[in-house]
Amino acid sequence: MPCGPRSGNVTATNRAAVYSRPFLSETADIVTRFISVSPFSAFLAIVLGLFLSVSAFAQDVQNLVASQREVITSVEQQVDKLAAQVNDQVTDDAKLVDVRVELERLARELFDASLAFRPRLTEVNTRLEQLGAPRGEGEPAEPEEVTAERTRLLDEKASFNVLIGDAERLSVRISGVIDKIAQMRRDLFARTLSRRYDITAALGTDVLGEFTQELGKVYKTVSAWVSFTVKYRLKPLLGAGFLAVLAALCLQFGGRRLFGDFVKPDLADENPTYLSRLSVALFSTLVPSASFAVFLASSYYFLDYFRLLRVDIAPLLWAFFTVIILVYFVYKLARAILAPRMANWRLLPVRTDAARWLVVLATLTAAVTGFDHFMDQVYLQLNSQLSLTVASSLVATVVVGLLVMLIGGVRPLNDVEGRPRHWPMKFRYLLFLMGGVIIAAALLGYIGFARFISQQVVVTGAIVATMYIGFLTSGAITTEGAFAKSWLARKLERYSAFDDTTLDQIGLGLGMLINVLVVVMGVPLILLQWGFRWADLTAWGYRMAGPIQIGSLSFSVIGILTGILVFILGYFFTRWFQGWLDGSVMSRSRMDSGVRNSIRTGVGYVGLVLAGLIGVSAAGINLSNLALVAGALSLGIGFGLQNIVSNFVSGLILLAERPFKAGDWIVAGGVSGTVRKISVRATEIETFQRQTVILPNSELINAAVGNWTHRNKLGRVEIPIGVGYASDARRVHQILLDIAKSHPMVLRNPEPFVLFAGFGASSLDFEVRVYLSDITTQVTVQNDIRFAILEAFAEEGIEIPFPQQDVHVRSGRLEIDTGAQAAKETAKPVANEHAVEPQPSEAGKRRRRKIDPE
Structure with missing residues (x-):
């Protein structure tokens, strides 16, 4: 897009800035010398510096105004020329579109020129508000400096307003011319469709002879060009053909490499899934058609690049290539959908013989429509009579109408008894209606309307059918569990293991991507068929890419999409860098796994923050304009998000200080388990019952947390044991010590220790204390030692007593003795005493009752 005036504007502004810098530096040197002389000289120096600074700033403002005035004047002159051209191009739609595109470019340039004043105008308004209104009568006079400053600012604002007003006036004029062009194009399109031709002249006997003569002229022209090119320009011709074939082969082999299983159906698969059939239909149409289109387009481009195309040959060759691509695409699409030779890969449940007929009829319809388009270009190039164009279009449109009606008359389906039946009634009547309208419009002389309808039936119908297959493919991919069975999922699993949930998410994203691609590629093609031009689509693209102003916030759709793309790339790069850092760098060191996890997590958060900031910057959103949003967010944090922020900050502290790390065994409140993951909001702990507990980080910071494996895994295990009062305490101590020392x-060091803990209520209490290098193995060690104690006590005849209670009843008074007193009573006989010893209860305890009568 040309931008001469804008580049000149920027150059003038930069030039003024460059010229002012040496001037200001010299001023600074002068001021420094004056200050070193005397205070009075310093005062004069300050006044002189202010004067010179104001003069330099005024010069910059004048340069800005002058440069933008030149831009506006240049735009106005170009608008005058384009407005004059509009009236001369009433019947040429392409020229009108070119004028419209140029006007929209000038409108964007004018908008940019008007934006150049906005920052300075805002500063002027702010300064005027600070100075206030002039003082009225009866009020003290204000200083002359204030009055002079207000006058200067008002003059500057007036000059800006004049230029902004001129820009707005010119912008309104441009909009008016663009609206006029749009109305002229609508009228031209309506006249083309509603114009009626006299078909009687086209039905004359001499039309066939003229048609033969025109074909002879085309043959002579093309044969003369081919003979000259082969004889005198053979090397460039071979080079152009080689490069075109190379480009087509690259696309063909690349497409087969990427979509090899989808370009050609698997004959061994007798019952393919619906997703497989859709994918084969879509890619077996797009890949060969795109390769053939690239070959023809490359051939035309290289022939033109090597200057092998003549002025009279280029339009004919381009029209011929367009027709060939259209017919080939319709043929491939019909074969992909109907699959006349492979019933199991057929998308529509039609009979095999009907599928063959439908492929032939669809291809003939496209060929006849393409022939009409090619002959129209031939007549235009040879300046043939109008009767020839009318005759060819009349015959072609009538044939197309008949072919459409024949497609509606085919019986492709089977009824319940297996007999052939017609299409569904609505679809069949729709085909009959379209064919009848085409034939009736052509016979009544509305050739333009008939040609338009026939072209839309073929071209738009093919595009819509392809888009529909794309949408069906997207829907099939996003079905739960469908993507995991696809060819692409098998390809992905070769490089990395994905679970079903991840594959479903990938399928959902891929389905959304297919929908976007179908819309982006299909809608412009349909619009081109309905009378729009590439210039219209380009203009809409510029409008979408242009800035959208909401107050002081400016953004664009393209900018937002670019920001999202940059963030996605940054996200995946961060994930890749995390994996590389953990798997290739930290894994080779002796770094603890918890430290590695903390570094990996921190790098992930830093990468995401950077990706977000870069994405916002790439979207063109100025973060300084979000001060109000930031203030509201801060207020929300102060009231409603305290816990979230507290947990976030606590998570950062945990990652930085690392009081515990992933893999540590901690005890936090009533939770005991292994740390699995530390996030910025919460920490994931897995208990020994395999229960996952999510603890907010603030609770781990504000409360006491026990960490069994903080520095190392060394720890002590205590195993309490009790023996009967009749046991030899020193022998028991020696046995327990030997058992502890014998465990591998x-x-x-530290050596095991056996503590004589005390005299219990029913036993002599001991405690075995041993140290383990890995405290997480304590359960195994405790089991082994307990089994060894049982076996050793059984061999030595040492009793492990039940808890006991002695109940004494004397003179109606209940007394309960426990502990040593109970031991004494059992050792000494009591007169008039009758002892009752019940059997052990369910809890394994034994009580002894002693009842004494009066």
């Missing part, structure tokens, strides 16, 4: 997992 018990450390020798």
Whole structure:
């Protein structure tokens, strides 16, 4: 897009800035010398510096105004020329579109020129508000400096307003011319469709002879060009053909490499899934058609690049290539949908013989429509009579109408008894209606309308059918569990293991991407068939890419999409860098796994923040304009998001200080388990019952947390044991000590220790204390030692007593003795005493009752 005036504007502004810098530096040197002389000289220097600074700033403002005035004047002159051209191009739609595109470019340039004043105008208004209104009568006079400053600012604002007013006036004029062009194009399109031709002249006997003569002229022209090119320009011709074939082969082999399983159906698969049939139909149409289109387009481009195309040959060759691509695409699409030779890969449930007929009829319809388009270009190039154009279009449109009606008359389906039946009634009547309208419009002389309808039936119908297949493919991919069975999922699983949930998410994203691609590629093609031109689509693209102003916030759709793309790329790069750092760098060191996890998590959060900031910057959103949003967010944090922010900050502290790390065994309140993941909001702990507990980080910061494996995994295990009062305490102590020392997992330093803990209510209490190098193995060690104690006590005849209670009843008074007193009573006989010893209860305890009469 040309931008001469704008580049000149920027150059003038930069030039003024460059010229002012040496001037200001010299002024600074002068001021420094004056200050070193005397205070009075310093005062004069300050006044002189202010004067010179104001003069330099005024010069910059004048340069800005002058440069933008030049831009507006240049735009106005170009608008005058384009407005004059509009009236001369009433019947040429392409020229009108070109004028409209140029006007829209000038409108964007004018908008940019008007924006150049906005920052300075805002500063002027702010300064005027600070100075206030002039003082009225009866009020003290204000300083002359204030009055002079207000006058200067008002003059500057007036000059800006004049230019902004001129820009707005010119913008309104441009909009008016664009609206006029749109109305002229609508009228031209309506006249083309509603114009009626006299078909009687086209039905004359001499028309066939003229048609033969025109074909002879085309043959002579093309043969002369081919003979000259082969004889005198053979090397460039071979080079153009080689490059075109190379481009087509690259696309063909690349497409087969990427979509090899979809370009050609698998003959061994007798019952393919619906997704497989849709994918084969879509890619077996697009890949070969795109390769053939690239070959023809490359051939035309390289022939033109090597200057092999003549002025009279280029339009004919382009029209011929367009017709060939259209017919080939319709043929491939019909074969992909109907699959006349492979019933199991057929998308529509039609009979095999009907599928063959439908492929032939669809291809003939496209060929006849393409022939009409090619002959129209031939007549235009040879300046043939209008009767030839009318005759060819009349015959072609009538044939197309008959072919459409024949497609509606085919019986492709089977009824319940297996007999052939017609299409559904609505679809069949629709085909009959379209065919009848085409034939009736052509016979009544509305050739333009008949040609338009026939072209839309073929071209738009093919595009819509392809888009519909794309939408069906997207819907089939997003079905739960469908993508996991696809060819692409098998390809992905070769490089990395994905679970079903991840594959479903990938399928959902891929389905959305297919929908976007179908719309982006299909809608412009349909609009081109309905009378729009590439210039219209380009203009709409510029409008979408242009800035959208909401107050002081400016953004664009393209900018937002670019920001999202940049963020996605940054996100995946961060994930890749995390994996590379953890798997290739930290794994080779002796770094603890918890430290690796903390570094990996921190790098992930830093990468996401950077990706977000870069994405916002790429979207063109100025973060300084979000001050109000930031203030509201801060207020919300102060009231409603305290816990979230507290947990977030606590998570950062945990990652930085690392009081515990992933893999540590911690005890936090009533939760005991292994740390699995530390996030910025919460920490995931897995208990020994395999229960996952999500603890907010603030609770781990504000409360006491026990960490069994903080520095190392060394830890002590206590195993309490009680023996009967009749046991030899020293022998028991020696046995327990020997058992502790004999276990292979018990450390020798610190050495095991057996504590005589005290005299219990029913037993002599001991406690075995051993140290383990890995505290997480304590359960195994405790089991081994307990089994060894049972076996050793059984061999030594040492009793492990039940808890006991002695109940004494004397003179109606209940007394309960426990502990040593109970032991004494059992050792000494009591007169008039009758002892009752019940059997052990369900809890394994034994009580002894002693009842004494009066």
